[in-house]
Amino acid sequence: MSTxxxxxxxxxxxxxxxxxxxxxxxxxLLAIAVLLILLSTVHALPASLEGLGILAYILGFVxxxxxLLMLILSNExxxxxxxIDTDRVRVQFPGEKAQEMAWSEARFAVNEGEDYLRISKGKxxxxxxFGDTRYVRLHLEGLYPGQREQAEAAIAEHIEVRQxxxxxxxxxxxxxxxxxxRGRLYLFEHDVLCAENRGExxxxxxxxxxxLTSVKQRDSFYVGKLxxxxxxxxxxxxxxxxxxxxETTIAGNIGSSSHWSVTGYAQEWMExxxxx
Numbered sequence: 001m002s003t004x005x006x007x008x009x010x011x012x013x014x015x016x017x018x019x020x021x022x023x024x025x026x027x028x029l030l031a032i033a034v035l036l037i038l039l040s041t042v043h044a045l046p047a048s049l050e051g052l053g054i055l056a057y058i059l060g061f062v063x064x065x066x067x068l069l070m071l072i073l074s075n076e077x078x079x080x081x082x083x084i085d086t087d088r089v090r091v092q093f094p095g096e097k098a099q100e101m102a103w104s105e106a107r108f109a110v111n112e113g114e115d116y117l118r119i120s121k122g123k124x125x126x127x128x129x130f131g132d133t134r135y136v137r138l139h140l141e142g143l144y145p146g147q148r149e150q151a152e153a154a155i156a157e158h159i160e161v162r163q164x165x166x167x168x169x170x171x172x173x174x175x176x177x178x179x180x181x182r183g184r185l186y187l188f189e190h191d192v193l194c195a196e197n198r199g200e201x202x203x204x205x206x207x208x209x210x211x212l213t214s215v216k217q218r219d220s221f222y223v224g225k226l227x228x229x230x231x232x233x234x235x236x237x238x239x240x241x242x243x244x245x246x247e248t249t250i251a252g253n254i255g256s257s258s259h260w261s262v263t264g265y266a267q268e269w270m271e272x273x274x275x276x
Contacts, residue, residue, distance in 0.1 A: 010151045011081040012093070012142030019074050026067035033060030082138055084154045089129055093139045099201075105131045107206070108160040110186060110193075111140075111152060112167055127152070129159070130193065135201050164188055166272055168263045169197060172204065173230070173241040177221070180204075185242060187272055192233070194240060207235045214239075215273045217266045221245065229266040233273070244269070 033056045040053030076094035083090040090100040109129045127140035127148070140148045152161055166187040172180040172194065181202070186193040190209055196202040214234035220227045221243050228245025244264040249257070 006086050008084045008151075008154050009081050010084075010143055010147050012077055012139065013147060014144050015142040016074070016077050019070050019077065023067060023070040023074065026063045026070060029063040030060055030067060033057070033063055082140075082143075082151055084151065084158075089136060089138075089155065089158075091136055091138055093137075093142075099136045101129055101131055101134075101136045103158045106159050107131055108162050109138075109152075109155050111161055111163050113163060128195075129155070130195070130203060130206070132206070133203050135195055135203060137198070137201065162188060164193075166269070168244065168269075169246040170263055171228075171243040171245055171247070172196075173221075173243055175232075175239050175241065177241070182246060185269075187269075192273060194233075194242075204240065205233075205235050205238075207233075209273060211235065212273065213237075215270050217270060223247075223260045226260055226262065228260075228262055229264070231266040231270055242269070 036052050036056035037060065040056065073094060080092045080094055083092075087104075088100050088102045089106070090098065092098045106129050109127065111127055127138035129136045129138065138151070140151065143151060155161055164186040166185075168185050170183055170185050172183045174180055181196040181199060181204075183204070184193075184195050184197050186195075191206065192209060192212070193206045194204045196204070212233055212235055214232065216232055218230045218232055218241060220229050222228070223245060226245065228243050230241060230243040233240045233242065244262060244266060245260055246263045248259050248261065
C-alpha cells in the first residue's frame with residue numbers, strides 16, 4: 001500500500017507475486033535452453049544427447065513466449081490497483097477499462113467473503129461497490145489478506161460494507177424465458193439485490209423484502225440434461241425470473257468453452273426471501 005495526502009493505493013500484490021514467479025521460472029528455462037543450443041551447436045554434447053538440441057529449441061521458444069507475456073503483464077500490473085480517494089473509488093485492472101464511482105453515488109460495498117473466494121479458486125469477485133444503477137468490481141482477490149482488510153477499512157470510512165446472508169450466481173430471464181443477463185443475487189437481512197455479473201455491471205433492482213409483492217416458483221429450465229430450478233420476483237409491478245443455473249465461459253488460445261452448473265434450489269431461496 002502507498003499513501004499520499006488524499007489517496008490510498010492498493011496494488012494487486014498477490015497477482016504480481018505469481019507473475020514474478022512465472023518470470024523467474026521462464027528465465028531459468030530460457031537460460032537452460034540457450035545453453036543446450038550452444039552446446040549442441042559446437043557438438044559438445046555426448047552423441048546420445050544430440051537430440052536435446054531440438055528439444056532445447058522448443059523449450060526456448062515456449063520459455064521466451066511465456067517470459068515476454070509475463071513482462072507485458074508485469075508492466076500492466078505496475079499501473080494497476082485500487083485508489084481510494086476522499087471523493088471516489090477508482091479501479092484499474094489489467095485488460096479492463098478503468099472503473100470509478102463517486103462516494104456520493106455509492107450506496108454500500110459488498111464483501112462476499114473468504115469462503116466464496118476459495119470456492120471460485122481465487123478467480124471471482126469478493127468485493128464490489130454498488131450504486132443505484134451500476135457497480136464497481138474491486139478485484140480484492142488480487143490483494144493479500146492484510147491488504148484486503150486495510151482496503152475494506154478505508155472503504156468503510158465512506159460507505160457501509162455489508163456481507164450477504166445468501167449469495168449466488170444465476171441467470172436473469174424475462175417472462176418469455178429469454179436471457180437478460182448472467183447475474184449475481186444477494187440476500188441481506190432485510191433487502192435483496194440483483195445485479196449483472198461483469199458485462200455492463202448493471203444493477204437491476206435493490207428491494208426491501210417487505211416490498212416484494214410476489215415470490216413464486218416457476219417451471220425448471222433445462223440446459224441439455226441439466227435441470228436448473230427457477231423462481232420469479234415481482235417488484236414495482238415488474239417480474240424478474242431467476243434461473244438457478246450459470247454458464248461459466250473459459251477463454252483459451254484456440255477459442256472459448258463454456259460449462260453450465262446448478263447454483264441453488266428455488267424452495268430454499270423462496271423461503272429465505274419470504275422470511276424477511
